[in-house]
Amino acid sequence: MQAFQELRLDHISRHFANHAALRELDLTIRAGEFISLLGPSGCGKSTALNCIAGLLSLTSGQIRLDNKRIDVLPPEQRGFGMVFQNYALFPHMSVRKNIAFGLEMRGVGRAEVAARVEKALKLVRLDNLGERLPGQLSGGQQQRVAIARAAVIEPPLVLMDEPLSNLDAKLRIEMRHEIRRLHNELGLTTIYVTHDQDEALSLSDRIVVMRDGVKRQEGTPEELYARPQTLDVALFMGFRNVLEVSAHPAGPGRVRAETAGLQMEGVGEAPVGPAVAAFRPDDVVLTDGDGLPAQVGQVEYCGRDWLADLRLPDGRVVLARSHLALNSGEAVRFTVPADRVRVFSGDAAAA
Numbered sequence: 001m002q003a004f005q006e007l008r009l010d011h012i013s014r015h016f017a018n019h020a021a022l023r024e025l026d027l028t029i030r031a032g033e034f035i036s037l038l039g040p041s042g043c044g045k046s047t048a049l050n051c052i053a054g055l056l057s058l059t060s061g062q063i064r065l066d067n068k069r070i071d072v073l074p075p076e077q078r079g080f081g082m083v084f085q086n087y088a089l090f091p092h093m094s095v096r097k098n099i100a101f102g103l104e105m106r107g108v109g110r111a112e113v114a115a116r117v118e119k120a121l122k123l124v125r126l127d128n129l130g131e132r133l134p135g136q137l138s139g140g141q142q143q144r145v146a147i148a149r150a151a152v153i154e155p156p157l158v159l160m161d162e163p164l165s166n167l168d169a170k171l172r173i174e175m176r177h178e179i180r181r182l183h184n185e186l187g188l189t190t191i192y193v194t195h196d197q198d199e200a201l202s203l204s205d206r207i208v209v210m211r212d213g214v215k216r217q218e219g220t221p222e223e224l225y226a227r228p229q230t231l232d233v234a235l236f237m238g239f240r241n242v243l244e245v246s247a248h249p250a251g252p253g254r255v256r257a258e259t260a261g262l263q264m265e266g267v268g269e270a271p272v273g274p275a276v277a278a279f280r281p282d283d284v285v286l287t288d289g290d291g292l293p294a295q296v297g298q299v300e301y302c303g304r305d306w307l308a309d310l311r312l313p314d315g316r317v318v319l320a321r322s323h324l325a326l327n328s329g330e331a332v333r334f335t336v337p338a339d340r341v342r343v344f345s346g347d348a349a350a351a
């Protein structure tokens, strides 16, 4: 494998006509890292990946692998492995031939090709299906072939674009475990595009949240989960409750937020102007005594717990996850622990 220390995206932009699909993305990927580009549809994550692969040219900026500028090179000279959502296997070639293809193109000798293909088949646990055609495999098996085909060339960098989105929910979870295992076992460096926050959280060493072509926040899964810095990132990370509040400073890095009798102490600075408090349904705590009164509305049974609408006296609704069964129409009281509330400047209507 071609060793490198870091891949550097230096303020890369890509425009289509006068639409900026990617704006000034600045990011360093260190060898061995697993990085996810996470964001809603159309945020520019595939554009970024295709620019790194060389499938799209840059409108401005530079890409460097260590000190070598690579944005001027065609894709084959960058030599990165790619795994796509639709697998992109050769339909008329057996699994074994699909995996061998990249090695043969690089002029690797027959005996070595055979040995490396067998090893790759074992790694993705398809050693008994080498002679099948892609059409004779399940979606999950096809995606494993695609991963083996990308990894077998031992590329410096593997780029994956929503590789699991065509699979059913159970297989998606199994395959993401496999992807991380392969990344670790083969010592890969991986850039992974997804719109699924659970996938990004469980797979990544670092996550880059994007929106409208712009990097909105970058951090470890734990940082992004606990401390989104803006309301749009918070919404994307599952802070589904957003209430308009009046906010006041409560000491360094703390803010007191109040609305319709619900007192919350949150993390952050008190914004100037309109403010909102955001928190997850999982962080709503039902209490016996104090707390804000609410009436239970629609209840959804989720297997391990219940997801319920709690209607506040002023008609607003808070979504709560409860480990105890709740009944529609029931009167409850709830609070939200201070360290689970984030306060942002903004407008609840925009959330």
Ligand code: ATP
Pocket (backbone or CB within 6 Å): 016, 019, 020, 021, 039, 040, 041, 042, 043, 044, 045, 046, 047, 048, 195
């Ligand atoms: P998805 O998850 O839906 O694939 P994405 O975050 O990967 O979305 P991109 O495919 O990078 O988004 O697209 C970013 C923006 O650039 C979108 O508004 C898209 O319509 C636009 N775009 C992408 N490719 C082209 C193209 N070839 N020509 C014109 N506009 C494009």
